Amino acid sequence: MSPNPGKPAFAAPAVMAVTLALAACSGEADAPVEEPQxxxxxxxxxxxxxxxxxxxxGNPAAVYFxxxxxxxxxxxxxxxxxEGAGDADVHDVMEYDFKMQMNTANPIPLTKGTKVAFEPGGKHIMVFEPSDALAPGSTTTVTLVLAGGATHEFEAEVREIGEDEAGPTGDDS
Structure with missing residues (x-):
């Protein structure tokens, strides 16, 4: 004789419901969950x-970090x-046709342990049409937009070109 084929179909949802109910009644989690800012x-x-x-x-500025x-x-x-720019774009400097050229960067993958330098002569955020509000000594909000729409904001100090190791295009000045 074969077992009742309907019995296992009902048993799994019943066990799942009891498990969820017990989990809901078990109280607070052991470790507090840190809410992201x-x-x-x-x-x-x-x-x-x-x-x-x-x-x-009036020329583009650049964000490094x-x-x-x-x-x-x-x-x-x-x-x-x-904030305070007409537009911004993630750029990278790469070789094309045997010349180093700056262009819009491909999406930059991040996995656990990734470190990325946004620096003159490499990856950076090009800042087009910077407003007068972006004055040396002030700060501005930079927002990274991730695939899927999540964002990560941080503050960046506004500096004159001489206060950094190189200019926005990577030229030493």
């Missing part, structure tokens, strides 16, 4: 953020916004 992504750490103004007023990621979930940076 609004506008940030858990695991992303930004150090040395700075927006460097161009030598010629160091990023470390220790989160468990794989992410990718796909865009950026800068």
């Amino acid at each position: 609004e506008g940030t992504v858990p695991g992303i750490e930004i150090t040395d953020p700075r927006l460097v103004l161009a030598a010629v007023e 160091d990023l470390a990621y220790e989160g468990e979930k794989g992410l990718a940076i796909r865009d950026a916004r800068v």
Whole structure:
């Protein structure tokens, strides 16, 4: 004789319901859950953020910083916004047709342990149409936009070109 085929179909949901009910009644979690700060992504750490103004007023500025990621979930940076700018774009300097050229960067993947330097002559955020509000000594909010729409905000100090090791295009000046 074969067992009743309907019995296992009802047993699994019943066991699941009892397990969920017991879990809900078990009280608070053992360790407190740390709530992420609004506008940030858990695991992303930004150090040395700075927006460097161009030598010629009206020319694009650039944002540089160091990023470390220790989160468990794989992410990718796909865009950026800068408060006080007409537009911003994640750029990278790469070789094309045997020449070093600056262009919009491909999405930048982040996995646990990733460290990325946004620096002159490499990855950086190009800041187009910087407003007069972006004055040396002030700060601005930089927002990294991740694939899927999550955002990570941080403050960057606004500096004159001479206050940083190189200009927005990577030229030593």
